[in-house]
Amino acid sequence: MHVQQIVNGLMLGSVYxxxxxxxxxxIGIINFVNFSIPALFMLGAMTAWALLNxxxxxxxxxxxxxxxxxxxxxxxEQVLYKRLSGRDPVISLIxxxxxxxxxxxxxxxxxxxxxxxxxxxxxxFNIRFGDIVVGLGQLCGFAIxxxxxxxxxxxxxxxxxxxxxxxxxxxTETATILGINVRRHxxxxxxxxxxxxxxGGLLFSLNYLQVSALxxxxxxxxxxxxxxxxxxxxxxxxxxxxxxxxxxxxxTIGLFGADTVDIVIYALLLLLLVVRPSGILGxxxxxxxxx
Amino acid sequence: MPESLLDIRDLSISYGPIRAISTLxxxxxxxxxxxxxxxxxxxxxxxxxxxAGLEKASSGAVAFRGDDLLRMPPSERVKRGLVLVPxxxxxxxxxxxxxxxxxxxTQRDDRDAVHGEIEELYRxxxxxxxxxxxxxxxxxxxxxxxxxxxxxxxxKPKLLMLDEPSLGLSPVFVDxxxxxxxxxxxxxxxxxxxxxxxxxxxxxxDRGYVLRLGSVVxxxxxxxxxxxxxxxxxxxxx
Numbered sequence: 001m002h003v004q005q006i007v008n009g010l011m012l013g014s015v016y017x018x019x020x021x022x023x024x025x026x027i028g029i030i031n032f033v034n035f036s037i038p039a040l041f042m043l044g045a046m047t048a049w050a051l052l053n054x055x056x057x058x059x060x061x062x063x064x065x066x067x068x069x070x071x072x073x074x075x076x077e078q079v080l081y082k083r084l085s086g087r088d089p090v091i092s093l094i095x096x097x098x099x100x101x102x103x104x105x106x107x108x109x110x111x112x113x114x115x116x117x118x119x120x121x122x123x124x125f126n127i128r129f130g131d132i133v134v135g136l137g138q139l140c141g142f143a144i145x146x147x148x149x150x151x152x153x154x155x156x157x158x159x160x161x162x163x164x165x166x167x168x169x170x171x172t173e174t175a176t177i178l179g180i181n182v183r184r185h186x187x188x189x190x191x192x193x194x195x196x197x198x199x200g201g202l203l204f205s206l207n208y209l210q211v212s213a214l215x216x217x218x219x220x221x222x223x224x225x226x227x228x229x230x231x232x233x234x235x236x237x238x239x240x241x242x243x244x245x246x247x248x249x250x251x252t253i254g255l256f257g258a259d260t261v262d263i264v265i266y267a268l269l270l271l272l273l274v275v276r277p278s279g280i281l282g283x284x285x286x287x288x289x290x291x
Numbered sequence: 292m293p294e295s296l297l298d299i300r301d302l303s304i305s306y307g308p309i310r311a312i313s314t315l316x317x318x319x320x321x322x323x324x325x326x327x328x329x330x331x332x333x334x335x336x337x338x339x340x341x342x343a344g345l346e347k348a349s350s351g352a353v354a355f356r357g358d359d360l361l362r363m364p365p366s367e368r369v370k371r372g373l374v375l376v377p378x379x380x381x382x383x384x385x386x387x388x389x390x391x392x393x394x395x396x397t398q399r400d401d402r403d404a405v406h407g408e409i410e411e412l413y414r415x416x417x418x419x420x421x422x423x424x425x426x427x428x429x430x431x432x433x434x435x436x437x438x439x440x441x442x443x444x445x446x447k448p449k450l451l452m453l454d455e456p457s458l459g460l461s462p463v464f465v466d467x468x469x470x471x472x473x474x475x476x477x478x479x480x481x482x483x484x485x486x487x488x489x490x491x492x493x494x495x496x497d498r499g500y501v502l503r504l505g506s507v508v509x510x511x512x513x514x515x516x517x518x519x520x521x522x523x524x525x526x527x528x529x
Contacts, residue, residue: 160393167383167394174381177343179369179398179446 011138013246014145018200019223020238028233035096038220039103044069044198045205069198077190107213115212118205141203231282302351311337324482326492329502335485343375370398372449380439384428395445433464
């Protein structure tokens with residue numbers, strides 16, 4: 001029973017990992033809290049749902065979901081870039097919040113605000129390891145999130161693009177002097193953020209079979225909590241925090257019921273901020289490994 | 292006569308109501324070393340930062356190798372061979388020495404040549420070679436300056452702009468620095484040099500410009516400026 005809950009928690013946690021990484025990457029590299037991310041999560045899922053609803057074939061609908069997430073993320077960059085590079089982080093933060101509300105209400109206006117059932121596209125196929133049952137979709141989500149994390153870590157550490165991103169992270173001005181095209185790297189990062197977040201939204205919908213215009217908010221807040229618990233700016237921190245919250249959430253539901261989930265998670269978050277403000281991995285990692 | 296490499300005409304740079312540089316005209320020919328002298332606040336750093344693309348010009352024109360420099364994004368300027376060694380060196384201290392050097396070659400595609408040049412630098416500066424895989428934080432000020440210049444050299448500059456390279460260095464390192472700059476100059480790299488050390492920079496330079504409150508007050512061959520009694524006075528701003 002307990003092992004099964006931990007497995008379920010890890011599967012749920014992998015959704016938080018996608019969104020948490022998106023948050024943490026942008027904060028780590030250009031120090032920008034991008035509140036539009038929950039909307040990108042929702043846009044991926046709602047686009048796919050709407051297209052499936054009018055009879056578009058599944059692969060096309062899912063790819064369209066990813067593309068809409070990417071384009072919506074690039075729009076945020078286009079509008080806010082000048083502010084991002086300036087000295088007023090508060091304005092870019094508010095700007096991204098405006099994008100969140102704008103995107104959500106555009107979707108409410110077009111598709112309505114009701115919770116909708118997402119069609120079961122994956123075969124109802126469960127894999128058994130002894131007593132433990134894992135759904136195919138959940139396993140896919142978990143596997144993709146782990147692949148993503150290893151891929152990103154490798155990219156940041158061992159490739160020229162990763163080196164450039166770390167240089168931008170340490171000093172945008174020095175990166176500029178060295179001839180790094182900072183704007184192009186920031187744009188690439190927003191594409192990645194749109195992709196990861198929309199992918200998270202699609203995997204969530206495929207597994208939990210429900211979508212709504214406001215679905216990103218709860219997930220987004222938990223992903224922020226995951227990032228803070230794990231250590232802001234650290235990819236592995238987002239993984240540890242995301243998985244931890246997933247396990248905590250599933251276990252809490254099992255022990256005390258669904259109403260208590262947010263009480264436990266956010267109380268823990270505050271407690272952690274008091275005893276270890278830098279997060280679980282925040283202080284443990286060298287600053288060289290920050291991203 | 293060698294071709295003109297950098298041609299600055301009537302350049303002005305303002306920060307709000309404050310004018311850092313006003314209608315400055317300066318030229319630099321291929322292979323030349325030009326020293327920029329002047330007291331703190333004369334606008335030397337602003338000029339270099341503007342040429343590197345970190346500050347916007349408010350008016351005027353700059354041609355670099357015949358092209359309109361002010362319209363180029365900073366990365367394009369580096370690619371064309373205009374490279375700044377900034378004040379305070381700006382080493383990326385969380386990254387390794389080797390990564391700092393590799394980042395200097397960001398705009399180059401010839402990877403094999405870059406690695407060869409890095410090995411060459413290591414031979415010249417064994418202190419850097421020993422610690423190539425360590426974070427640059429471990430270097431002394433002098434070593435950081437050598438790394439900053441080495442990093443800039445890896446961009447294959449036509450014109451190297453140096454902003455106070457000897458600032459904060461011990462006399463031994465200052466000598467080593469100027470020896471190295473002389474070698475680089477011999478190899479054909481042009482330089483625009485902002486320095487506190489008037490005597491040393493005029494000894495290295497072919498020509499000099501003395502700036503005061505954003506304008507050129509005098510200019511001429513470095514040897515003449517060296518003999519000029521007023522230079523120190525103008526330099527100190529008195």
